Amino acid sequence: MSEQIESIARLKNQFSKLPGVGGKTAMRFAHFIVEQESSFAEQFAEAILEVKQKVQLCPRCGYFLEKGQKCQFCDNVSRKKDIICVVAFPKDVIALEKTKSYNGEYHVLNGVISPLQKKGPNDLRIKELLERVKTNNIKEVIMATNPDIEGEATAIYISNILKPLGIKVSRIAQGIQMGSDIEFADVATLQHALENRNEI
Amino acid sequence: MSEQIESIARLKNQFSKLPGVGGKTAMRFAHFIVEQESSFAEQFAEAILEVKQKVQLCPRCGYFLEKGQKCQFCDNVSRKKDIICVVAFPKDVIALEKTKSYNGEYHVLNGVISPLQKKGPNDLRIKELLERVKTNNIKEVIMATNPDIEGEATAIYISNILKPLGIKVSRIAQGIQMGSDIEFADVATLQHALENRNEI
Numbered sequence: 001m002s003e004q005i006e007s008i009a010r011l012k013n014q015f016s017k018l019p020g021v022g023g024k025t026a027m028r029f030a031h032f033i034v035e036q037e038s039s040f041a042e043q044f045a046e047a048i049l050e051v052k053q054k055v056q057l058c059p060r061c062g063y064f065l066e067k068g069q070k071c072q073f074c075d076n077v078s079r080k081k082d083i084i085c086v087v088a089f090p091k092d093v094i095a096l097e098k099t100k101s102y103n104g105e106y107h108v109l110n111g112v113i114s115p116l117q118k119k120g121p122n123d124l125r126i127k128e129l130l131e132r133v134k135t136n137n138i139k140e141v142i143m144a145t146n147p148d149i150e151g152e153a154t155a156i157y158i159s160n161i162l163k164p165l166g167i168k169v170s171r172i173a174q175g176i177q178m179g180s181d182i183e184f185a186d187v188a189t190l191q192h193a194l195e196n197r198n199e200i
Numbered sequence: 201m202s203e204q205i206e207s208i209a210r211l212k213n214q215f216s217k218l219p220g221v222g223g224k225t226a227m228r229f230a231h232f233i234v235e236q237e238s239s240f241a242e243q244f245a246e247a248i249l250e251v252k253q254k255v256q257l258c259p260r261c262g263y264f265l266e267k268g269q270k271c272q273f274c275d276n277v278s279r280k281k282d283i284i285c286v287v288a289f290p291k292d293v294i295a296l297e298k299t300k301s302y303n304g305e306y307h308v309l310n311g312v313i314s315p316l317q318k319k320g321p322n323d324l325r326i327k328e329l330l331e332r333v334k335t336n337n338i339k340e341v342i343m344a345t346n347p348d349i350e351g352e353a354t355a356i357y358i359s360n361i362l363k364p365l366g367i368k369v370s371r372i373a374q375g376i377q378m379g380s381d382i383e384f385a386d387v388a389t390l391q392h393a394l395e396n397r398n399e400i
Contacts, residue, residue: 004272005255005264005265005266006266007247007250007251007253007254007255007266008251008255008264010247010250010251011247011248011250011251013247014243014244014247014248017240018229018232019228019229019232020225020228025220027291027294028219028220028291029218029219030251031289031290031291032218032219033248033251033252034251034252034255034264034290035290038252040217041248041249041251041252042249042252043214044214044245044248045244045245045246045248045249046245047207047210047211047213047214048211048214048233048241048244048245048248049241049242049245050207050210050211051207051208051210051211051230051233051234051241052233052234052238052241052242053207054206054207055205055207055208055234064205064208064234065205066205066206066207072204089231090231090234090235091227091228091231094227
């Protein structure tokens with residue numbers, strides 16, 4: 001068994017820590033590395049080290065930032081400075097940017113309030129958000145956390161803090177997905193779509 | 201977009217070379233690495249380099265071998281030396297070992313004959329197999345390549361070489377999978393199961 005070969009077992013173990021990777025897939029990845037040229041492994045290892053050496057999180061918005069470079073959002077004068085879109089993770093910023101429908105700033109919370117994962121408000125970048133809102137004359141904060149229980153709870157928690165400060169807080173619209181069937185929509189979504197119907 | 205951050209793009213590119221990993225998953229892995237402690241990245245990179253430094257393929261059977269160590273199959277006196285099980289990849293050895301039903305030696309071909317992947321007989325470790333068969337008084341060779349077109353073709357190709365040498369060549373049995381339904385078996389499998397029926 002290749003589990004008996006310690007270095008393969010160690011690499012398998014590392015791969016299995018990646019999100020969504022189980023034991024079999026991790027072993028497949030480990031075997032793949034063994035079967036490639038040494039240069040492949042070297043480039044792979046270097047890319048992993050490099051990303052940690054070069055990339056940090058912007059201390060302001062929490063999105064990725066190449067060290068020594070300016071933040072593509074915070075330091076970009078062509079973006080609106082009085083509106084902040086709040087997301088849970090950097091990947092959500094990527095999804096929103098793809099829409100090309102938003103030209104303000106971002107604030108990455110680094111998670112959502114989740115009792116199951118033992119994440120409370122203090123584990124998120126909420127204090128930093130408050131600081132930005134207070135000192136930067138922000139007009140609107142868009143809550144773009146996921147429309148699930150934890151994302152909703154986080155959006156409500158933060159809006160409860162911001163509203164007393166006189167800040168407009170909005171939530172991305174929820175409803176029937178574009179191109180989908182009403183027939184197959186879940187009850188909660190359909191309820192939301194009805195309640196938030198727009199005049200046409 | 202984090203594709204704009206070069207080092208993340210490079211790491212994503214490396215991950216996307218792993219078998220079965222598409223662009224989105226590769227990006228997810230890359231983000232995951234960025235979000236972990238530096239020590240995580242260091243251990244990961246080290247595990248990748250270590251596996252290439254420490255693991256090689258046994259020049260005899262083609263299975264993994266920790267450098268400086270003996271092959272767990274070829275150099276194991278408790279295993280039968282006159283029977284060789286031929287497989288396409290090291291992972292097949294792991295699957296067969298799990299059955300605990302085989303105690304002979306192995307021979308990893310490193311692939312199968314595949315015109316689509318431009319793999320011919322000369323790209324496989326067939327010459328090495330012939331050498332072993334000729335010099336080691338082998339009584340039986342079990343062809344344990346996959347029961348698909350390429351695996352079948354490879355098994356037939358090799359058996360055509362070995363049989364004239366007076367070697368017994370066998371093929372792992374094909375038939376209805378244990379615990380499955382005849383109703384759902386494909387025609388080829390069912391044909392095979394009928395033709396190769398055993399008296400009970």
